[in-house]
Amino acid sequence: MTTAATVGSGAYTYKLVQDWPKLPSGMTLGAVSAVATDSQDRVYIFNRQDPPVVVCAPDGNFLNGWGNGGFVYAHGFYIAHDRVYLTDRDTSICMIYTLDGKPIKMLGEHGVHSDTGAMKPMDPVLRPAGPFNYPSELVPSPWGDLYVSDGYRNARVHRFDSGGHLLQSWGTWGKTEPGQFHLPHSIIVDETHTVYVCDRENHRVQVFTPNGEFIEMWTDIQRPMDIAEFTDGNFLISEGTRDDLPSRCSVVGKHGEVLARWESRSAHGCWVDSRGDVYLALTGNKSVDKYVRQS
Numbered sequence: 283m284t285t286a287a288t289v290g291s292g293a294y295t296y297k298l299v300q301d302w303p304k305l306p307s308g309m310t311l312g313a314v315s316a317v318a319t320d321s322q323d324r325v326y327i328f329n330r331q332d333p334p335v336v337v338c339a340p341d342g343n344f345l346n347g348w349g350n351g352g353f354v355y356a357h358g359f360y361i362a363h364d365r366v367y368l369t370d371r372d373t374s375i376c377m378i379y380t381l382d383g384k385p386i387k388m389l390g391e392h393g394v395h396s397d398t399g400a401m402k403p404m405d406p407v408l409r410p411a412g413p414f415n416y417p418s419e420l421v422p423s424p425w426g427d428l429y430v431s432d433g434y435r436n437a438r439v440h441r442f443d444s445g446g447h448l449l450q451s452w453g454t455w456g457k458t459e460p461g462q463f464h465l466p467h468s469i470i471v472d473e474t475h476t477v478y479v480c481d482r483e484n485h486r487v488q489v490f491t492p493n494g495e496f497i498e499m500w501t502d503i504q505r506p507m508d509i510a511e512f513t514d515g516n517f518l519i520s521e522g523t524r525d526d527l528p529s530r531c532s533v534v535g536k537h538g539e540v541l542a543r544w545e546s547r548s549a550h551g552c553w554v555d556s557r558g559d560v561y562l563a564l565t566g567n568k569s570v571d572k573y574v575r576q577s
Contacts, residue, residue, distance in 0.1 A: 288576065294533045294542035296560060296573035303327065303570050304342040311336065313565040316359035316508070316551035318366075320381055323555045327563070327570055328359035328368065335359075335366075335383065340555075342572075348383030358419030358431075358468070359551070367420045369430075374413075376420035376430055389430070389446050390414045400435035404465055404483060407437040407455035413448060414440075423471040423492065431479060433466040439479060439494065452494035457484055460496040468508040468551075472515065474536075480506035485524060487538060500538030504530075508551045512558060516541060520552035520562060531560065531573075547571060 290296045303311070303325075312331030319325050324345065327336040333347030334356050355372035365386065366379040374396075376389040395415045399408025403416060416434030423429060426444035437455035442448055456462025467482035476497070477490040487500040487509065505522035512518065512533075519532045529548040533541045549571070551563030560573035 289544035289546075289573065290533070290542045292542060293577050294558075295576045296544075297576055299342075299572040299574060300547075301567075301569045302342050302561075302572035303336070303338050303344065305336075305344050309344070311568050311570075313568055314550070314563040314570055315356045315565060316368075317553045317561045317563040317570055318359055318361040319553060319555040319561070320361050320364050321556075323557070325555075325561060325570070326359065326361065326366070326381075328356045328551075329568070330356050330565075358417070360419065360421045362422050365422075367422060367428075369417045369420050371416050371418065371434060374415060374417060376414070376417055376428075378420075387446055389420070389428070389442065390417070396436065398436045403434040405435065407435070410437045410451075410454050412438075412440070412451055418465075418467050419469050421469055421471060424473050424475070427471075427492070429469050429471055429477060431466040431469040433463065433482070437463040437466065439466060439469065439477070439490075441493070450493065452490075460488065460499060461494075463488075467506065470509050470511060470517075472511060478509055478517070480509050480519070482506055482522075487519070498537065500534065502538065502540060503532070507549060508563075510552050510554045512554050513556065518552050518554050518560060520546070520549035522548055531562070 312329040314329045316328040323340045325338045332350040334349040336347045337345045353370040357371035358369040360367040378387040396411035398411045415436040418431045418433040428442040430440045438453040464483035468480040489497040504524035507520045510518045532543045549562035550565040553561045558575040562571045
């Protein structure tokens with residue numbers, strides 16, 4: 283664990299703690315897909331080896347792990363009201379768990395993929411279809427509906443009621459127009475009942491009403507991997523490399539205006555805890571970086 287220079291600016295100034303988790307001797311992480319915190323700011327690390335969910339205290343010390351053998355390809359992971367919402371991408375299922383790993387609900391059928399005509403992740407989607415074909419993230423809305431970005435071999439957003447019944451789907455495959463997606467990779471719904479979708483391979487975030495009506499898009503973004511919300515309502519976006527541009531993190535306002543930005547290690551997932559500290563889930567580096575807020 284190393285501490286590097288200060289990054290960011292203004293109210294979003296941070297000190298980096300690289301390779302933050304303090305794991306027991308001999309324990310390592312696999313490719314880290316996502317990270318989230320609960321109401322006590324305990325940190326949950328979703329990685330692609332057993333145990334797939336690693337739980338650390340706010341100081342980084344290892345607490346426990348769960349989910350051994352339960353997931354084929356760990357992907358999305360989100361916590362709200364101390365429930366865990368996750369996706370096992372390659373089996374096309376979305377799950378809700380308790381914080382200690384007890385299953386509550388499953389959306390989709392294990393290993394059953396909808397017919398989209400896409401054979402490999404990120405292929406063009408010939409026939410956008412219903413749930414699911416390699417979904418990327420499951421999140422709840424403030425009013426209880428569930429939203430899924432179904433992106434790797436589909437090009438849709440699905441909306442379910444709290445009981446898991448499909449209400450609607452929207453989106454087609456494409457590169458330019460509103461409502462077209464090329465890998466909707468992450469999704470979040472805020473207290474204003476607005477839906478934000480990281481349209482990763484189109485280098486933009488698309489913004490919708492709860493029933494999928496297009497509002498706006500943010501284009502000062504490169505390969506948006508994940509989006510997380512600060513307590514003040516602004517957002518953190520982890521961004522991948524694009525051409526010769528390095529990976530980075532951006533803090534943006536409600537309409538995508540950039541408030542702070544810094545280069546970072548490539549982060550597949552990101553999260554903000556209750557005090558505004560930032561966590562990055564690193565697939566390639568198989569670790570978690572923490573940025574401690576200085577203001």
